[in-house]
Amino acid sequence: MPPAPRVTSPVDPGFWRSPLRGPWLTSVLGVVLLAGVTVLFVTGLLSYAAYNPNLSPVNDKTPDKGLLGFYLFDWPTDPHWLYRLNQGLHVTVGITLIPVLLAKLWSVIPKLFTLPPARSPGHALERVSLLLLVGGALFEFVTGVLNVQLEYLFPGSFYPLHFYGAWVFFGAFVTHVVLRLPQVVRLLRERGWRQRLRDPRPEPADEADEADEAGEADEAGPVARRPAEPTVSRRGALGMVGAGSALLFVTTAGQTVDGPLRRTALFAPHGGGDPGSGPNGFQINKTAGKVGVEPRDTGEAWRLVISGPRGDVRLSRGELLQLPSHSAALPIACVEGWSTSDQWWRGVRLRDLAALAGFDADPPGVLVESLQRHGAFRRAALRDNQVRDPRSLLALHVNGEDLSPDHGYPARIIVPAAPGVLNTKWVSRLTFGEL
Template sequence: MKDTTTDGSSRRFDLPLPPPPDALRIGPLREGTFRSRLHEPRTAVVLGRWLGAAIVLCFLTGLLSHGLQEPPGWLRALLTSRPVDGYRVTQGLHVIAGTAAIPLLGAKLWTVYPRLFEWPPARSVLHLLERAAIAVLVAATLLELFTGLLNTLQWYPWPFPFRQTHFWLGWTITGALLLHVAAKAATITEHWWRPRLPLPGRRAFLGTVAASVTAVTLTTAGQTVPWLRGLDLLAPRRPDLGPQGLPVNRTAAQAGTTTVPADWHLTVDGPTPLRLSLSDLRALPQHSARLPISCVEGWSASADWTGVRLRDLLDLARVPADARLRIVSLETSGPYAVTTMEPVYARDPLTLLALAVNGQVLDADHGHPARVIAPNRPGVLQTKWVSRIEVLG
């Protein structure tokens, strides 16, 4: 590979580097240190296929989740409230694939880690750059999976914001992965198909890895997949446990909303502003819908919600059909105390200002006196303790 300088001369980036002295070849750098025959390209390629599929699925569903939570201007017109369980499926797949990637990454790193001690460490500038890209890929993937796993537990022992870091790590991993695949294209192509001479122990090793991934998936996916709920042994959340049969991420005590003002009312901005008490809301036509709560941590649960259709409230206030909304909560702090809602959700007949769930008045932890529930939306945007609905235009 050549690069032309400003004076017209050329320089090569693949110039060989001077070899390090043999005296440094100690410990794991010695030849023959790693004796397992499974530290070989075919095993690495098979595991790479599985891990790559999990990473790609994680990346794509993660992009969708990020876009739904903070849609850029160009995406707003493409948002849809159907299918009702759309976010439940995609975010469930995101967490399932991320969890499955953990044992896959461990097996992949075990297979290739002797390459960390290859000799010489860098044969040329290009080889050095290739190894640097691999270091970035491994470090970013380990951090992404580690923080993602702790996010499912709602434990954040680090000083940086999780969601933004998770988002940019995903892009870093994707870019480094593409560079790695390009650098190893010849090796991947050579070992992609089944080898003519099977290596003893390879099939057993790959079978063990596959069994481990299957076990981890079956014992965690029940927090999203209802028919796997009986196997939900290792998942951080059971979707059927909590007030009124639903889990709670942020309680009323955490939000500072345990005591609702006696004169609570809902304000709806518009050409004909509304100021409605809880009794006023209950006097309006009530509708019911079975909708899921689907959280970014990967759990989801369906419930029967009852309340006033949001579009009916907007019509009473004469809010334009294409208006975006700002939903304001009683909680005074937190990243989702104020959320926005696109018209496609606000005007959906299933979107409710819910006053009850599963036949009972909303528990304080579920947003009493009123909360938003809409189809195909992240749970963090299903605002609880609603006090005001404003028109953004």
């Protein structure tokens, strides 16, 4: 028997020898990604809408959206856990899908080296969409994970990068689904789910011939022409992918939910970190030291400036404490996916401060400015519906004690269902009116 030809280049089909590659495995992984990526895209758009970017340029981290802003709407304040659920789902699903994405890329990687690059206009479109799909997927997942772990890696640029990258990726994703979904449905219907999964053998060598006869060899997933000896079964391969996703879920989901899972959130915000105990012992995103807020800025000389039709009103913290106070149980939820449980906040209602500024009825939106010297969202705008909500406070206390310096002493904003960065800390000025 003559020796097998030597293969050294990935453009040679014989270079790829795994007996597991084939239309069935690729299709199963694709169906999982179809559901997961759809959830990611929808929750991602909702996350951008929650920032109310149409309200004021200070909130808009994705300029020149044009037609891409069609989905924006006035973000509600009910239910108060809305952003916590949305962003927790977005980040947790994204991280959980990483093993599925890598397995899917592994299953189709020979197609990236197929020659000739394009055999027809339709094939050329499919190849371009595949390149955009792979590049877009890697870009979105890598930047998303890095932002979760390294907040300051993309100072001021993460929002537009992730936003526009998502549109490129999802456009390629939709094109790919339109071209492939009918065939995937037919293949899975004909070959079944349970029967294939229960078959302990890896994809057989004659799978290539079957794929050729069905016209699927290049369409749904490449099949090895000279398969190597199997080292794992089809069931085992999917089991490893599922176990990887389950492990990432367990080490991520706890950053959003309460209970024992919070202790297992090793993938939690920026590598975790113990926020301490006591009334102020809950997660902190940015500390006073990181943003340049010093003790002298928040001492006895601090004054809150309230601007409106009646001019400027300046109040010390002691004078704020003399105003009618109210309480609200609200969480803090951030774009990185982490959130706190409901904390008990107490302070002055924003709508009461709007009345001091001259808006006795129907208070408008407000521009909030912070003492922080650097970092994103030194200024943030809130809508009129957020100002009017009776749970929206200029908080002075949390869980029965004064705010700590890292939680925004001497005063911070707390608004139901708003992203954490809109709950401005170290507030120095409130300007009610046109934004």
